[in-house]
Amino acid sequence: MIAKEKVASTTGDVAPAPSRRKSTRGRLDDGSANPVDIHVGSRVRLRRTLLGMSQEKLGEAIGLTFQQVQKYERGANRIGSSRLFDLARILDVPISFFYDDMPEEVKALSPVSIVKGEASHSAAAHQEKDVLARRETLELVRAFYKIADPKVRAQVYSLAKSLAKASEEE
Numbered sequence: 346m347i348a349k350e351k352v353a354s355t356t357g358d359v360a361p362a363p364s365r366r367k368s369t370r371g372r373l374d375d376g377s378a379n380p381v382d383i384h385v386g387s388r389v390r391l392r393r394t395l396l397g398m399s400q401e402k403l404g405e406a407i408g409l410t411f412q413q414v415q416k417y418e419r420g421a422n423r424i425g426s427s428r429l430f431d432l433a434r435i436l437d438v439p440i441s442f443f444y445d446d447m448p449e450e451v452k453a454l455s456p457v458s459i460v461k462g463e464a465s466h467s468a469a470a471h472q473e474k475d476v477l478a479r480r481e482t483l484e485l486v487r488a489f490y491k492i493a494d495p496k497v498r499a500q501v502y503s504l505a506k507s508l509a510k511a512s513e514e515e
Contacts, residue, residue, distance in 0.1 A: 378419070378420040378421055379420065379423075379454060379455070380420075380450075380451040380454045381447070381451055381452070381454060381455050382420035382422075382423050382424070383419070383420030383451075384420075384443075384444075384447050384448075384451050385420070385424060385429075385443045385444065386417050386418040386419055386420040386424070387418065387420075388442060388443045388444075388445070389414075389417055389418055389424070389432055389436070389443065390418040391483065392436040392438055392442065393414075393418075393436060394480070394483040394487075395483060395486060395487060396436065396437075397487060398436075399411070400414040400415060400418070401414075403432075403435065403436075406435045407428065407431050407432065407435060429443065489501060489502075
């Protein structure tokens with residue numbers, strides 16, 4: 346427990362220091378993970394999965410346990426700049442990759458926006474799983490790129506588009 350600082354007044358009395366805003370360490374007021382951290386973590390997961398790398402293997406490469414990698418990917422733990430640098434090197438992407446495709450609503454919930462009181466949306470509204478982060482999407486993409494013949498890949502792509510269009514019309 347941290348003791349409150351005391352401030353001496355001009356009369357010699359000792360009064361409690363003015364209260365400071367408690368650090369949210371990037372979390373939202375309800376204690377949930379910041380959507381920016383969740384987005385960055387989902388991009389780590391996306392790239393790791395597209396490479397066919399396990400959480401354990403990624404953890405070994407950066408000197409962490411797979412549980413720590415899980416926490417990063419969920420946004421439960423924030424990724425420091427040096428760790429993000431290492432992840433970018435290991436996953437063979439530029440650092441900007443982790444911030445690509447970030448929705449404006451998520452950008453508005455950055456820690457500085459929270460401290461300034463500019464963030465007004467709840468975290469729950471922005472924590473819905475991105476379709477690109479779903480396991481089935483990642484497995485589909487990996488399987489698609491394993492098709493060696495470009496003509497066959499084009500036919501599979503055309504088939505998927507046709508099926509999607511047909512299901513929209515139903």
